Amino acid sequence: MAQDSVTSAPLLAARLRGGEPALIPTDTLPALAATPEHAQQLWALKRRPADKPLILMGADLEPLQEALGLAWRQEWLAMASVAWPGALTLVLPARGPAVESLNPGATSLGLRIPACAVTRELLRLSGPLATTSANVSGSPAATTAAAAAACFPGVPLLGPLPWPEAGGLASTVLAWSDSGAWQVLRAGAYLPPGLTP
Template sequence: MNLNPCMMEEVKKICTYDSVDLSAKLQKGAAVIFPTDTLPALASCPLFASQLWEIKRRPANKPFILMGSNSNQLFEYISKKALKDAQLMAKKFWPGALTMVLPASGGIVEALNPGESNLGMRVPACELAIDLLSRSGPLATTSANLSGELPSTNAKDAAKNFPELPLLGPLPWPSASGLASTVILWRSSGRWQVLRSGSLTLEVGSN
């Protein structure tokens, strides 16, 4: 397996993998870190998502987001009743810093949001991330920081937080907002609720 050149930082040496090699690691069960348009992502294939709670020291009642390279990768998991509204939002704001929480079912929901009937989904506006996701398939993702601590905003911080995990290269990563995505919840036809304000300013209909 070929490694990209290692890059010396103030604190430690960061070794990066290209999208082909990192995707291969993901398929074998590894957790990885890659850039997005908002914050660096800690990720794994959904089948191996349970490790992310332990790695991040995250409470078990906090779910993960399913990130994909395009809406078709993601919408196969959602309820048909929300599909039209989700497609309209995706057309306007994806790729981008919008996470939609949509009614969904199946094993992937149990893997990322156990005991619930919805799932957060996003397509990032980051070419490096899209390249990886197109090879790996949708990934379970969360911000690359320990639970309760400030989020990592760059590769150096992410590698310091999780020195044992491989990173997507090359470095430096593209510029990102440094803010979490905006999160909206589908309530019913044409109705959304903002759960978290983030890097995308959005007004949605809800009553």
């Protein structure tokens, strides 16, 4: 792994805003990230099917609330307060530019605040980022910085290294259903009390 590809949070935030992708740690698995307006490159880099949405990761609740484009229901806020920062992705009804960038043609958006302090520092500088696991589509997810860099040579990594140790299991994905209840789309690293896979 080239040391010149390891980039501090302020410099990496500037590169992200300039349109570059980046590799970042999270509390679950390393992620490939870009700003929402430059998210299209993530599908290309991963060779990922266009119908598989990306997740919007933020440092705090407020920017994610704004990105949703809708008023937050009390149930959503309650789940966010229990599970964030942490290994839970909430898929919520949404509208506006973030949905068009991360889940084109759909009406929902996956949101997460990771329990990884160095990445939340970056997210405060860059704003919320479109993210996906750091692997070529169909291949096992990278679990280390070195494995992520090997998948995507030339893509800058958030420094410093080594990254904080990750859990190695993808986040749980919960979706808010039309019936007004949570549905487990993917059982992962964290399952909120009272929910079953």
